[in-house]
Amino acid sequence: MIELAGIAMNVVAAVVLLVFLPLLAACALLLLPARAHRLVVVVCIAAPLALMLSPTMQVATEGSLDIVLGGYAAPLGIGLHLDSLALLMLWLVAVVGGLAALHALAGFAPGSPAGRRFWPCWLLLIAGLNAMFLSADLFNLYVAFEMVTLMAVALVAIEGSAGALRAALRYLLLGLLASLAYLIGVAILYSAHGTLDLYLLADAVGAGDDATLTAAALITVALLLKGAIFPLHLWLPAAHARAPGPVSALLSALVVKVALYLLWRLWFWTGAGLDLRGAAQVLGTLGATAVLYGAMAALVQSRLKTMVAYSTVAQLGYLMLLLPLADALAFKGAVYHLLSHALAKAAMFLAAANILFALGHDRLDRLGGVDRRLPVSLFAFGIAGVSLMGLPPSGGFLAKWMLLEAALAQRAWGWAAVLILGSLLAAVYVFRVLAAAFRHDDAAPVAAKPVPWLMNASALLLALLALFAGFAAAPVLALLDSGGPFLPLEGP
């Protein structure tokens, strides 16, 4: 019994530390002398991988876990909820956040003037992301979301040019507008049901009254704005393209996903009792439009990073298709798409950042010869592209296959067509970059600065993970089988 309690304690401590370690480390960086910064940063990159072990064992063997903070139970206190979906997201933060941080070690050396501004923001962003994936309380989610938005904006602005500052301010103003819409929804839900706990609310909202549906609409719009879903995506391309490489990677891989993750949570867990089929069709249509519009916009961009940012607009659309498809297979496909897109897109942004770093520009019409100068970065870009296109054996292939199978089984031909068309368009914009890079007819050979090995290695590792995610699917999908919202034995 004591031993059992010890193990439980261990899991709780690990989960809480996933949020508090980066939070405390960020504060520590502001106080410690510059020579200690590298150690703090390296610990914060490595520690999450170790901290994830006991929560993984917990979820794999015993299922989900509720943590009551400070001994105050749910209606009053703030709870953390760890289940298989949250666990996978935490792994994603640890892996993508860790590898992008390795890339940033080269660009923003800890302790240097640039590093001193960069790392506290980065660590607070990681803490906010982990808090959002774990939190079971609507208001706590609001606070964590503000933390994520503020730090994301700060990191976009860090370069300090007028363009970056404008992109950051626009992102911030729209983010604050979304937060207020979300907060009105929270106010309505609290006054109608007297609780803010996601899972207690599920019982309270029942079939849904007008107040609940109004709140649901406000919160959904707020999350679409934060998640940059068409037609509320206008802030994204500038912000993601202007940010430094590792920041773009984190923003596209995780920060916009967190909004869609929360949308899924509210839609399928908290709002499970509501009849939202009509709204789901509308949101699915927005997602489908995002897939097609984003890919076409990516096709006409003249700069590499802006193109990759528009590709994010397109890929986010697939995550919305889960709302109308809404079954166990589509859920697995959508979660797997979220994971593999995060890996592939982070790799792509890091590779694009390396090209920008080496050439001093990222204009597509002047990329000729990059294949000889930057083979590793271009290779990483290419194999990340394989996952975006959905070619086997990549994770993107498996995800789109599952989504497609779900759409065909439901005879939803429209969604199936969007899935196929989106992949074809992705192939076109990825090959457009590769074609530009392999062109050698330029009179003057490109001059390229050497890229530090950490920057190459992190991009390549992420791309390989995205490629081989197709092979490692079995344990991930087994986890989702035991904890998804669409099972005969539905949990809370």
Place this chain on the structure above:
Amino acid sequence: MSTSLVYLLASAALFGIGLYGLLTAAHVLRKLLALNVMGGAVFLLLVTRESDSKLVTLAARDGAAPDPVAQALVLTGIVVAVATTAFALALMVRLHAVSGSTELDDD
């Protein structure tokens, strides 16, 4: 007209005014002020609560203690609003220093 309806209408009016300002103002400072007006509207809504099938503001209800959770939420919300406003102002000052402009649209 009950007290709480006054609060609700005031909240809706403030939110509308703020939203109009946010969308039409060109100067970043005006946009920020508009967002803060909207924030005030949301906080007002948070402390107004439906009870006994009649809308009453807890803070204004005689005899009963106000709902501490709603108060705590508003207090946290105000802290967040102060932090975000300060941060946005810092970004605006920096933008002015770099480009001499305080508007978002002249790229």
